Amino acid sequence: MSGFNKVVESYEEAMSGLEDGMTIIAGGFGLCGNPENLIKEIKKKGTKGLTIVSNNCGTTNHGLGILLHDKQVKKMVASYVGENEEFERQMMSGELEVELTPQGTLAEKMRAAGAGIPAFFTATGYGTPVAEGKETREINGRHYILEESIKGDFAIVKAWKADTYGNLVFRKTARNFNPMAATAGKITVVEVEEIVQPGELDPDHIHTPGIYVDRVIKGNFEKVIEQRTTRPSA
Amino acid sequence: MSGFNKVVESYEEAMSGLEDGMTIIAGGFGLCGNPENLIKEIKKKGTKGLTIVSNNCGTTNHGLGILLHDKQVKKMVASYVGENEEFERQMMSGELEVELTPQGTLAEKMRAAGAGIPAFFTATGYGTPVAEGKETREINGRHYILEESIKGDFAIVKAWKADTYGNLVFRKTARNFNPMAATAGKITVVEVEEIVQPGELDPDHIHTPGIYVDRVIKGNFEKVIEQRTTRPSA
C-alpha cells in the first residue's frame, strides 16, 4: 500500500488484525446494505467473544445472524431483535448479552464516536428501561438522558462504489448506518460493488470521504431480500 | 402554496414574518455560499435587535456585514471576526454583543438544534475563555465542556439548486454551514441559482431533504470573492 491506495485483494487481508474480544461496528439495516462478505470472513476466521454494534443482527441464516450459530458473539448492541429467532432465543436464555438501543440513539452514538463527541443528551428513551443508570436532565422544560458514543476496533461497511482512495458512494436505502459506522472504527473496512479511479466520483456527491476508510475490497453480493413485496404490473 | 410546493416569488414574501429581536441562523463561510439577497432584504426591511448566528459576519461592505452599518444586529454568534473592521470596531467598543464560538462547535450547535440534541460534550474550548461558565467533565481521561444547541426563528440559506419541494443541492465549498443552518430554523428560507421540478435531482445526491425547508426563491448572485488568488497559466 502506498499513498492513499486503500485497495486490498483478499478478504483475509481485509479483516486482518481482528482478534477475540474486539468490538465491531457494522453497517446495514437487516440484510439491506450489510457487509455480507466481511461477515462471512469473520465466521470463517472463527473469532470469538465479539461485541457487535449494529441495528439488528441479520436473519437467522444471513448477515450478522451467521455469527450467532457458533457463539462468536458475546454481546449485541442493537435496536431490533425481530426477524432473527436465534437472536431472540440466545437473548432470552441469557447466552447472549444484549444492549437494546433505540435506532436513532444508535445512529447518533456511532456518529458521535467518529466526530469526537463522547456524550450527548437526547429525549429518546427518557422514562423507559433504556434510561436506567443514565444521567437525566431537564433542559428548557423537557427531559433528556445522556448517551455515550460507541467506538469500534473495527468498522465493517458496505458501499456501492469506492475509488481507490476510499471515497465512498452508497445506493438508495442501502446507505442506512454505513456512513456513521465508517467513521466509528479504529480500522474501517469497506466492501463495494465497484472500485473506480480517483477523480471518477463527483466530489460534490461523495457520501463518505476517504479519510475515514482504511481498507477497500471489491466483493460479489448475494443481496438477500427479507420481505419481497410487489404490486401487480399495470 | 399547496402540497409541497415551497417556491415564493418575492424576497418580501421570502422574509415575511421576520420581526425585531429575532434570532437568525445564516449559512455561508465569509462571502462564499452566503444568502446575499436574503441579507439585502433584511437590510431593506430594517429589522432591528437581531441575533445572528453565522461563522463570520461577511466583510465590511458585503454579506452579513451590511447589517452592521445601521446597527440592526444586537448580538453576533460567530467564530471569526477578521476581514470585517466594522465588526471588530463594534465589538471592541461594546456596541455589539459577541459570543465567540469555535467553528466546529458552531457547526455542531446548529446540527444539534436540528437533530433534537439540546447539548453535547466536546473537547474544543476546554481550559479556554470559551469554557467559562460551562459544565466540564472528564470522560475516559479526557476533558470536555458541555455545549448547547442553537436554534433560530429564521434560517437563511444559499443553495445551488432546489426542486420545488425544497430538496437542495449545494456546490463545492459554498456548502459549508448551509445544510446545518437549514435544519436549525423554525422557518427556513433558501435562495438558489436554479429551481427544478421534483424528480430532476438524483435522490441519492440531495444534500438537504425538503422536510427542513419552508420557502425557496430563485435569486441572482454577485458572488464576491474575498481573496482572489491565482497561479500563472501554463
Add this chain to the structure above:
Amino acid sequence: MALSREQLAQRVAQELQDGYYVNLGIGIPTLVANYVPKGIEVMLQSENGLLGMGQFPTDDEVDADLINAGKQTVTMATGASLFDSAESFAMIRGGHVDLTVLGAFEVDCQGNIASYMIPGKLIKGMGGAMDLVAGADNIIVTMTHASKHGESKLLAECTLPLTGKGCIKKVLTDLAFLEIKEGKFHLLERAPGVSVDEIVKLTAGELVVPDNVPEMTFS
C-alpha cells in the same frame, strides 16, 4: 361494530393535512397510505433513510437496495430523497415530521406508551419507536381497545416496559378515538354502532365522557 383494520387506517387518514411529512409504523399504520384524502399531498418518511416512499414495486422494479423500515421492497415517489440513518433520525428527533402513526401494546392516561417487549414472552426491540415517540409532537397510536380476553389496553398505568413517557396525546382504537390530557382519557368519537357504555367498560384508565359522543363517519 368495532372498526376493521381498513377503517382504522381510514380514520387516521382523516387527520392528514396537505403538505404533511408522515411516518407510518409497521402494521395498520402502513395501510393509512391507501386512504390519503383527495386533493391532499403527503410525503411518507421511512426511518431507514427515505423521504418520499412510493408504492410497492412491480416484479420488474424490485430492488434489494430499496426497502422500508419493515424491510419490505418499496419504490420512491417523485421528489423523494435518500439519506443515512443519523440524518433520518435527526429529522425524527428534531421534530420535523408532522405526524407519526404507530401501534402499541398499552397506553395509559399519563400519555405513556408500551410497545416493544413483553418480559419473558416477547422481545422485538424498540427499533425506531422510542425515537419517534420522543421526537414527535403529533402522534396517533392505533391499537385494539382491549385484548381478545377483554382486558383493557387503555390503562391507568402501563404494566409493560415503556417505549415513551408522557408523549401520547391521541389514541385511535377499534372502538373509539380518544385524546389524553390532564391525566385522563377523553372520549372524542366512537366507532359506528359502538355504545359509550361498551367503551367505558373496556377503558381501565380514567375516562371523561362528554354529553355528546359523535360516531365516526367514513366517506
Add this chain to the structure above:
Amino acid sequence: MALSREQLAQRVAQELQDGYYVNLGIGIPTLVANYVPKGIEVMLQSENGLLGMGQFPTDDEVDADLINAGKQTVTMATGASLFDSAESFAMIRGGHVDLTVLGAFEVDCQGNIASYMIPGKLIKGMGGAMDLVAGADNIIVTMTHASKHGESKLLAECTLPLTGKGCIKKVLTDLAFLEIKEGKFHLLERAPGVSVDEIVKLTAGELVVPDNVPEMTFS
C-alpha cells in the same frame, strides 16, 4: 541564522509521511504544501469543507464557490471530496486528521497555546483553531521564537487567552525545533548557525538541553 518563512515550511514538510491527511493553518503553514518530499503523497484538508485541496487556480479556473479556509480561491486535487462544516469538523474533532500545522502568539511548557486574541488590541476570533488543537494528536506549532523586541514566546505560562490547554507537543520556531513533555520544553534541533545559548536566552519556559543538539538539515 534564523529560519526564513520558506525554511520553516521546509522543516515542517520533513515531518510529513506518505498517506497523511494534513490541515495547514493560514500563513506559514500554508507554504508547507510547496515542500512535500518526493515520493510522498499527502492530502490537504481545508476546514471549510474540502479534502484534497489543490493549487491556486489559473485565471480561467477561478470559482467563487471553491475557496480555502483563508478564503483564497483554490482548486481540487484528484480524488478530492466536498462536505459541510459539521462533517469537516467531525473529521477534525474525531481525530481523523494525521497532522495539523498552525501558528500561535504564545505556547508554554504545559502545552498550552494562545493564538486568537490580544485583549484590547486584536480580536480575530478562533475560527477552527480551537477545534484543530483539541482534535489532533499530532500538531506542529510554527512561530517566531521571540517578538521583535526580543521577548520570548515560549513561556512558563501563556499570558494571553488560551486557544487550547495541554495539547501542544511540538513547536518549530525560526530558531529551534522543540518538544513539550513533562512540563518542559526539550530542545531537539537548532536552526543552522544558531547557538544553543541564543535559544536558551530566548526561551522563557523551562528548557531541557541535551548534550548534543543537531542542526537542522535542508536538502
